[in-house]
Amino acid sequence: MSDNPLREGLSHVRVPEPCVLVIFGATGDLTHRKLIPALYHLAARGLMPPYFAVVGVARRPKTTEEFRAEMRKAVESEDEVERALWDRFEQSLFYHVSEFTDTSGYQKLKQLLEKLDREQGTAGNRLYYLATAPDQFEVVAAQLQQAGLNKGGGWQRLVVEKPFGVDLASARELNKKLRRVFAEKDLYRIDHYLGKETVQNIMVFRFANAIFEPLWNEQHIDHVQITVNEILGMEGRGKFYEQVGAMRDMVQNHMMQLLSLTAMEPPVALDPEAIRDEKVKVLRNIRPLSDDDIKTSVVRAQYSAGSLGGEEVPGFLEEPNVSPESGTETFLAMRLRIDNIRWAGVPFYLRHGKRLPRYGTEIAIQFKSGPQVLFNRNQPVEVPPNALVIRIQPDEGIAFRIDTKVPGPEMRINAVKMDFRYGQVYGHESPEAYERLLLDAMAGDPTLFIRGDETEESWLLFDRILKAWEQQKGAPLPQYAAGERGPEAADALMERDGRAWRRI
């Protein structure tokens, strides 16, 4: 794209080039709930390319007209639909029925795409979106290659939903297979956490506010706690979750992204590769966990039956479609260390679990205590350390705990909270993460997508844990009652370090 002189002073949202978005798995939940609504909203706001088409691929037979009607219902179930806008938008939607393994289906798809290029002006540019189960990723990619759909006149990109492998070997294998078909620069691995405004704000907060960067290191920070707490249990996803567990569902991907953004060095530029280079360096610098570390610094557990929000809820092993002998964890807490100059000696504690008493995602930077001597001259006075909390959800915002003197003749110190909430200051709601991510993928900006080496570095770390757990296979996991703050072992992990989990 050349510099457009008419852009000066206007918002920087550029309209992507004409393209076709091909969604594999177009009858599925993700397409209904997220992708099509996001595309409709982008189109209504004038952010879609002038020439544009969506081709939905799945095996359920249906006509394009039926597909359009279903998609309209899907958007309507979330939001109001403006008729005139929808009538235009739906003319860009097409359905193509095909089994993912059917080679002839791809040939027909190719013909359809070429026809769309001619009729809709989409210029050979294609964004393939894999809204399918992970075991289909390689199948579809290989078929795209065989049909020659990964090359042509325009650009071709592939969007992949997580999970990116289930361990190091499978992640490497997946990357290898995908890279055979698409260059790494054309692979867009989605982590919808990165589409959230607050997550994007971590970098702005750290690097635009000059007061924090000098404090952002081992000299001033005692430790960091990253927490993702959920109230929900299985909600009908027991079968899926049992295969995955807390580590694969949340910790290895989303939480490691939060950790990288918190710990990374300033990138040399705000370009995608510079930012992702810095994130990868953090992952590379995480100290590998020895078997002993895994025993002492990693805690996993399962929820048992309990009471939450006044309701009796079953334990994980009693959930539908979960084996009563399941060894899958629904809670994971761990301590990591980053071996670089900035973070030497600063532990990063990660905690994630289901059926916990409160829902919330946050990054808490716990500062070291200030010198106490000044206030302790006559009698002991407790000076609570400062804490900076970046809340991702709910109530996205930033809070800072500072010490103040309690009014009165004696020296008493009290911690108070300075609280900034996005919702209070920026009245309008943030756009859906998928809107931003789809727009970026069409525009060719991979900043908010995960690079292959990021997934592998993260798996390198977690693979050791998986291997250690493999040896303990069959042993029942520690339990915590639903509605409690997690297993005792997680508290003990902190207590041994002379610290405590934040109550969120």
Add this chain to the structure above:
Amino acid sequence: MAALTDTLVLDHGAAGNLRRIEELLMLLWTPAGEGDSTSVRACMGNLIVYLEREDDRNDIEYIIHEVVRARPSRVILMFAYPDLPDEPVQVSVSAHCWLEEHGGERVCSEQIRIRATGRRIQDLPGIVVPLLVSDVPVHLWWRDRFLEHQDIFEKFIDSIDHVIYEGLHWKKLPEKVARIEELMKRLQGRVAVTNFNWSRLLPWQQRIAQFFDHGLYDRELDNLCRVSIEYHTPPQQTEGRFFQALLLSGWLASQLGWKLRGGSREGNRVHYQLHAKDGRDIRISIGHKEMPSPGTKGIQKLRFEFEHRGASFAFGIDRDQENQMLFLQVNKEGACGLAQKVRHVSASFATLVLRGMENYQSSSMVFERAFANAAAMLTAVS
């Protein structure tokens, strides 16, 4: 917290008036009694509004409520009645409150109303300026005839970052434009100036800019040779709406480096000849239709024509009032695709104020250049 404080009557020239207003503000945040839930005070800036019309009192409340919900600010409303006899200045303090999305806390923004009559309107800057919240931007919205009371406005200049005014109801356009131009030169680099006539153009500018964003058409900027603009106007806005079309033309000219060569009038149309840097001749033509009020108003149609080695094509943006949409269409041989449809709702006053508050830093230079070109275009046909 209290919903509205008592009205304070200021003693002219007496010390302590400001302290009494500060006390009113404090009172606002004092819990009204047991069970009074606490509220969060939010403030991203100051918004001062100057109003002269009595019938505006209710409208302004709605507008301000919408503005502060999106951008919580300390609002100071100056009700000035120069034609009434001198009376003591009156001040009251209230709050705009709303619940955060998804059932969060109650968030409030303060509002101070000041009523001044006769010569006492000269006291307004001296009361308002000490009440501004420091460290956040100060926007002054001159809701009524801008520069009518220039002496009062001048007293604000050192305390504000941005002034917003309307511009639609201008009469004696050349004189008005010359005065604003002089003012903008004086304020350059200190106070940003935007007007609603400009802010209303934003969705059009976005659509035009977007057309040239990508590889398909970005090079066509060098082949652009004719622009035509059609607008509708109610009888009382003819001059203001004309100037809006000139601002759009002026923006294109300044951003694309076109130099004005001359202009002419022909019935309901004006024509301009310009020169691009590469020597190309460019023509801009502006036409209008008078519409009874209420009726369609503002820009209705834009047409961009391109020529390259004997081949030509056009890009058009048309407004559909009924469906609140813009149609974007390319007429080019061999070009495919349907017209694009994009949401286009007439901007409310609150939206215009917000656009001004959000964009004033990034767009003020662009506006100044567009304004200068528009002024030159006006002179060329006056």
